[in-house]
Amino acid sequence: MVLSEQTMLRGWRALAFAGHYSRVEALTDDGLNKVLRYHAVGSGFYDNIDPERLRRDVEYLDAHYELVDLPEVLESSEQKRIALTFDDGYRDFYRNVVPILREYEVPATVFVIADAVEDRSYSHTEQFDCEYMTREELDELVDEELVTVGNHTRSHPRLGELPHEDLEDEIAGAQRRLGSLLDTEIRRFCYPYGSFGERAVELVGETHDFGVFGRGRREPITQSTDPAAIPRINGANPFWEVRWDLSDTATAVGMTLDRFV
Template sequence: MAERTLPRRAARAGFDVLERLDAATGFSRLYPDESNAILAYHAVGRPAGYGNVSVERFRRDVAYVTEHFEAADLPDVLESSGGKRVAFTFDDALDDFYEHALPVLREHRIPATLFVPVDFVGGGPDGYAYRFVRSPAEHASFNDPAAFADESVPDPAVMSWDRLREVAADPLVTVGTHSRTHLDLGRVRDAETLEREIVGARDELQARLGVDVDRFCYPFGRYTEEAVEAVRASHAMAVTSRPGVVGGAGRTVTEADRYRLPRVRAHGTERRVRWDLSGLRWRLTEYIE
């Protein structure tokens, strides 16, 4: 932590100015950036919303990354390369990944990680669709479907097993685990539930798809220490929803970091996402109280 800090309100105002200036000049790319980054997407081609971007916007994101950085597979961002690596990740394995995102990735030969909520493949269990449109931060009883029994929520349109097998066979795509029922792991400490949601989900993916699965994504980015330990015992790495970049400023990625990797939320404005990809933006964050 820097010795001198700015008040949070003043820092936010300053960041907004820097974000606008960076959009106009690209000055952040002149900073000797040792950090890598992970982009987090949900839907591509759906109406604007949390985690959703248009196909045209996704194409611009890809063009920006490939022009200025190295588009890399997720494990590669854990290592320093002398340049800046950016990995593409997609939560929920939605049909529009297959229909809209995958053709663009194939066109540019970009690797990606697709995180699958296993019980929703081909259609989820009755009464659980709310887990894709409600926030656990706003509902103390989020993990109890009975608390949402009166809500009518459309199925999240996770792709079918046949389609998922086709995607998993593509050398550009690596499948990862996104739990079994997309629950809030920030409220789960029970070993049996963690075994079912984390290890059991991974085992089913491996058996049905015929591929090794060693990457995990915490639903909503939330977890308990018990959840982290269950992931550590069954996977090689895990991503969160905590904003930030990987490594940088001479900092190596530790074993603990591997299971709490931050990501850049790709559904913000283009100028915000590009600013958030820069190591300079996060270096300056150290000066906020």
């Protein structure tokens, strides 16, 4: 029997609720590292959360885990490591997120769509009239020691559905454009919608140091994780669910369920 994605999501959320409030999540904690993904923070766009919610998240995470830059989650450590990432390059990252990063001295990666930097009328979705960071704001962030700017493709397509001949422009072409516009090396990549195929991952591995995706995947991040395909969990979910997803218990349960679904 093949279950729909929505059915699996509802089932996982019910399991997360039971696991968190029964404290089963705390039974094991071997230090499996995780990456959190966020989108909008205070702008009302996709997966929006309030800035105060993000501040509470960061305060909790900083007190219970080691908050690190993205590459460091691939290294072993005595304490569980968490890295923060933000997709789409919304202007609220500059206005609302960066002050919180500075307040707690926490690093983060923000993934930018190349077309949005040059075309102020651009929007990658019809659902929202998105406001993206300007080139001037991105120039400032390039010099911000806590922030790393990454590549989120040229136009935010589903890479898993693109012909192979279009992947170079969306991945490597966008990397070159962003690097030229911002006068910096762009070495990190994020797959839009969590969609990719084998060739996309190969191309990211050839052109970038790290690639991340996020569609609820629960596999652990270890030193053997492919740097071009690092899984993430959704930080914009209710925080009880985030705490469950961060736990090693959730990872173990999720990996077991994935064998049968």
